[in-house]
Amino acid sequence: xxxxxxxxxxxLNLSWWQLILATLxxxxxxxxxxxxxxxxxxxxxxxxxxxxxxxxxxxxxxxxTGMQTKxxxxxxxxxxxxxxxxxxxxSPQTRGIRKVLWQGAELYMDEANNAETLARYGQGTPNxxxxxxxxxxxxWQGCGVMLGADLILFGAAGxxxxxxxxxxxxxxxxxxxxxxxxxxxxxxxxxxxAATNISPWGILIGGEELHNNHHTYPTxxxxxxxxxxxxxxWAYIRILSVLGLAKVLxxxxxxxxxxxxxxxxxxxxxxxxxxxxxxxxxxxxxLRATLNEELRRLGLPSAEKQRFAALRRWLRKSDVAAxxxxxxxxxxxxxxxxxxxxxxxxxxxELAAIxxxxxxxxxxxxxxxxxxxxxxxxxxxxxxxxxxxxxxxxAPAVS
Numbered sequence: 001x002x003x004x005x006x007x008x009x010x011x012l013n014l015s016w017w018q019l020i021l022a023t024l025x026x027x028x029x030x031x032x033x034x035x036x037x038x039x040x041x042x043x044x045x046x047x048x049x050x051x052x053x054x055x056x057x058x059x060x061x062x063x064x065t066g067m068q069t070k071x072x073x074x075x076x077x078x079x080x081x082x083x084x085x086x087x088x089x090x091s092p093q094t095r096g097i098r099k100v101l102w103q104g105a106e107l108y109m110d111e112a113n114n115a116e117t118l119a120r121y122g123q124g125t126p127n128x129x130x131x132x133x134x135x136x137x138x139x140w141q142g143c144g145v146m147l148g149a150d151l152i153l154f155g156a157a158g159x160x161x162x163x164x165x166x167x168x169x170x171x172x173x174x175x176x177x178x179x180x181x182x183x184x185x186x187x188x189x190x191x192x193x194a195a196t197n198i199s200p201w202g203i204l205i206g207g208e209e210l211h212n213n214h215h216t217y218p219t220x221x222x223x224x225x226x227x228x229x230x231x232x233x234w235a236y237i238r239i240l241s242v243l244g245l246a247k248v249l250x251x252x253x254x255x256x257x258x259x260x261x262x263x264x265x266x267x268x269x270x271x272x273x274x275x276x277x278x279x280x281x282x283x284x285x286x287l288r289a290t291l292n293e294e295l296r297r298l299g300l301p302s303a304e305k306q307r308f309a310a311l312r313r314w315l316r317k318s319d320v321a322a323x324x325x326x327x328x329x330x331x332x333x334x335x336x337x338x339x340x341x342x343x344x345x346x347x348x349x350e351l352a353a354i355x356x357x358x359x360x361x362x363x364x365x366x367x368x369x370x371x372x373x374x375x376x377x378x379x380x381x382x383x384x385x386x387x388x389x390x391x392x393x394x395a396p397a398v399s
Contacts, residue, residue: 009154009155009157010151010152010153010154010155010157010158011152011153012153012154013155014154014157019154019157019160019161022154022161023160023161023164023165026064026161026165027164027165027168028206029060029064030060030061030064030065030165030168030169031168031169031172031173031204031205031206031208032057032206032233032236033057033060033061033064034061034072034169034173034206034208035205035206035207035208035233036049036057036206036233036236036237036240036246037049037053037054037057037058037061038057038061038067038069038072038073038076039076039208040221040233040237041054042069042072042073042124042125043072043073043076043077044218044219045124045219045249045250046219046220046221046248046249046250046251047221047237047246047247047248047249047250048246048247048249049240049245049246050240050244050245050246052245053240053245053246054126055130058126058130058131058135062134062135062139062142063142063143063145063146063149064142064143064146064165064166064168064169065143065166065169066139066140066142066143067169068112068131068135068136068139069125069126069131069135070118070122070125070126070127070131070136071112071118071122073121073122073125074117074118074120074121074122074125075089075090075108075111075112075117075121077121077122078111078117078120078121079091079178080215080218081121083192083193083195083215084182084193084194089107089108089110089111089117090104090107090108090111090174090178090179091178091182091194092178092179092182092183092194093182093183093194095107097179097180097183100174100175100178100179100182101175101176101179101180102175104170104171104173104174104175104178104179105170105171105174105175107174107178108170108174143162143166146162146165147159147162150162150165172204172205173205173208176198176205177198177205177208177209177211180196180198181195181196181198181208181209181211182194182195182196182211183196184196184198185197185198185199185211185212186200186212187212187316188212188213188216188225188226188281189212189213189216189277189280189281190277190280190281190284190316190317190318191212191215191216191277192319193215195211195212195214195215195216196211196212197209197210197211197212197213197229198210198211200224200226200228200229200230201229201230202223202224202229202230202231202232202233203230203232206232206233206236207223207224207231207232207233207234208223208233210223210224210225210229210231213225213229213252216252216277217251217252217253217277219250220250220251220252221234221237221248221249221250221251222234222237222251222252225252253274253275255275255278255394256394256395257390257393257394257395258393258395259393260389260392260393261392261393262392264366264369264370264373264391264392265366266362266366267396268369268391268392268394268396269362269365269366269369270396271394271395271396272354272355272369272391272394273355274394275394276352276355279351279387279390279391280318280348280351280352282386282387282390283348283351283383283387284315284316286344286382286383286384286386286387287315287316287341287344287345287348287383288312288315288316289383290340290341290344290381290382290383291308291309291311291312291315291334291341294334294337294338294340294341295308295309298337298338307330308330308333308334310327310330311327311330311331311334314327314331315345318348318349318352320345320349331345340381343379343381343384344381344383344384347372347375347376347379347384350368350372351372351387353368354368354369354372369391372388373388373391373392376388
């Protein structure tokens with residue numbers, strides 16, 4: 001009789017709503033372990049965590065996912081290095097959204113068996129006695145221990161709790177972040193990949209929802225960048241920092257502006273390079289505003305006006321070659337009718353080339369920037385003049 005009662009409710013004997021709350025709490029700890037330890041600390045070295053925190057997260061991940069730190073880190077680093085190419089382990093741009101969303105865990109396992117990936121991208125991950133003799137050696141046994149613990153704590157309902165724990169990371173991390181996070185959402189920055197922000201409130205997946213921000217500044221411990229965005233993982237990191245259990249190493253640069261500088265020097269060049277994504281984001285807004293003005297000025301028929309207006313979403317892209325062919329043709333037609341838009345598109349490419357030319361000397365880059373600003377200010381195009389003023393206003397980074 002006692003055994004049957006035990007199976008019914010376990011040690012805790014929780015009500016149905018308490019079971020749901022406990023399940024969400026347990027899965028949330030796993031999410032915190034992935035985003036803080038595996039992602040921000042191990043994969044990108046954005047922060048150091050205290051050994052107590054590190055060992056707790058490693059043990060918890062062993063219990064709830066069976067994942068090895070080296071495997072996860074190597075696969076994620078390769079994803080950044082080969083993003084949106086056929087070599088990307090899990091890009092929906094090359095493998096299809098359905099494949100990544102519903103079979104993301106299988107893609108992860110396939111890549112985990114690639115010894116070259118682990119050797120090349122898994123450097124610097126834990127290789128102590130616990131890793132060699134427990135976590136890497138008995139990968140599925142940790143999940144078995146978790147099943148036993150859930151049965152003891154929650155009784156027969158522990159099976160359902162355990163099942164949710166087991167599918168949480170494969171679906172949300174491997175499927176949602178890697179799938180939807182490269183397929184649908186909004187973009188603050190024109191990063192050179194398809195990464196998007198799924199939601200401005202990074203709560204359910206601990207801040208990983210802000211995926212476009214992350215791909216723009218991958219070594220930042222903080223994933224939110226706009227005032228309306230919230231990164232729960234960053235809140236936890238701040239708490240750990242106050243407690244002396246974490247040390248933040250890097251965060252994304254916050255653009256600082258001052259009075260416009262009359263002269264353009266090396267410090268201005270460095271400030272522009274550091275804030276290039278902010279500059280391009282503002283430039284894109286200026287382009288869209290100019291597009292609206294030009295559509296009103298040209299007085300086009302309604303259907304043609306709508307066709308050109310559909311270019312708004314594509315004008316954010318710095319690389320015109322990345323725009324689909326049909327939209328490229330429409331863009332060429334529009335630029336043939338609007339000299340201001342043509343100048344803006346051409347000069348955006350020139351601006352990006354200033355910091356993209358790896359073989360250019362600092363003196364040549366500075367000369368190119370000075371020439372660009374002079375032409376922008378003399379263009380008579382407000383968006384270009386605003387961009388030149390923004391460049392002059394960036395405050396140099398404080399050493």
